[in-house]
Amino acid sequence: MSSMRVAPASPIEIRVQRLPNGGGLPLPAYASDGAAGMDVVAAETLTIRPGTRHAVPTGFAMAIPPGYEVQVRPRSGLALKYGVTCLNTPGTIDSDYRGEVKVILANLGDDNFEVRRGDRIAQLVPAPVQRATFAEVTTLDETTRGAGGFGSTGVESEPVDDTADAAGLASLAAIKTRRSSE
Numbered sequence: 001m002s003s004m005r006v007a008p009a010s011p012i013e014i015r016v017q018r019l020p021n022g023g024g025l026p027l028p029a030y031a032s033d034g035a036a037g038m039d040v041v042a043a044e045t046l047t048i049r050p051g052t053r054h055a056v057p058t059g060f061a062m063a064i065p066p067g068y069e070v071q072v073r074p075r076s077g078l079a080l081k082y083g084v085t086c087l088n089t090p091g092t093i094d095s096d097y098r099g100e101v102k103v104i105l106a107n108l109g110d111d112n113f114e115v116r117r118g119d120r121i122a123q124l125v126p127a128p129v130q131r132a133t134f135a136e137v138t139t140l141d142e143t144t145r146g147a148g149g150f151g152s153t154g155v156e157s158e159p160v161d162d163t164a165d166a167a168g169l170a171s172l173a174a175i176k177t178r179r180s181s182e
Contacts, residue, residue, distance in 0.1 A: 012126060014070070015063040019043075019100055022059020025117070028124050037073055037123025040103065048113045053087055053106040056121055064095040064126070071125045072103055078121070083109025086122055095129075 016027055021043045028038035043059030064070055072091035078084040087104040103122040107113045115121060145152070 012065055012068060014065070014126065017061045017063075019059050019061060021057060025059050027060065035123075037125045039075075039120040040072075040101070040122050040124050042103075042115045042117055042119050042121045044115075045117045046115050048084065048105055048107040048115065050107050050110055050112065053104055054115075055102040055104050056115060058101045058103065061098055061100050062093070063098065064093065066095050067129055068095055069093060069127055069129050071127055072101075073123045073125055075120060075123060082111075082113050083107060084113050090125070093124075 018025075018027070025041055025043060028040045030038050040058050043057040046054060046056070048054050062070070070093040072086055072089070072093065074084075074086040074089055084105055084107050087106045091104065093101060101124075105113075105115070105121060
């Protein structure tokens with residue numbers, strides 16, 4: 001099996017302004033060569049009670065180049081171990097926003113979650129933005145799916161062969177789903 005290498009896009013430059021509450025904190029950075037997101041840390045210490053949320057300051061503001069956004073995404077370890085995630089995920093930081101970056105953390109767990117200043121709380125992923133215009137029409141073209149949404153394609157897949165070698169399975173894109181009406 002051959003692997004195809006894709007040349008990574010050239011990095012964009014995002015200007016960062018450290019704010020007074022960000023003194024001594026690391027700026028967003030990739031934790032590994034293959035990381036898609038840059039870890040971002042909390043600029044304050046706080047407790048998030050179960051079932052509550054808080055906009056956690058990061059101690060910096062940034063200037064994103066036009067034509068790009070920065071997405072705020074949760075850290076999988078916080079979600080799995082503690083039930084802590086980002087709301088409005090992925091959150092979008094627009095290129096014309098110049099205020100402090102804040103991360104909306106929600107505690108979906110059963111225990112208080114302590115955030116300490118300097119803790120890694122989220123990931124930032126720069127992404128290009130495709131702008132669009134809307135054209136109002138009287139009717140839309142027909143599709144097989146139609147207006148079905150919110151689970152209308154069902155959750156069950158075709159029967160699974162539990163004896164298949166996991167390494168030889170096809171991608172999820174090749175799995176046909178059954179509609180709940182079938």
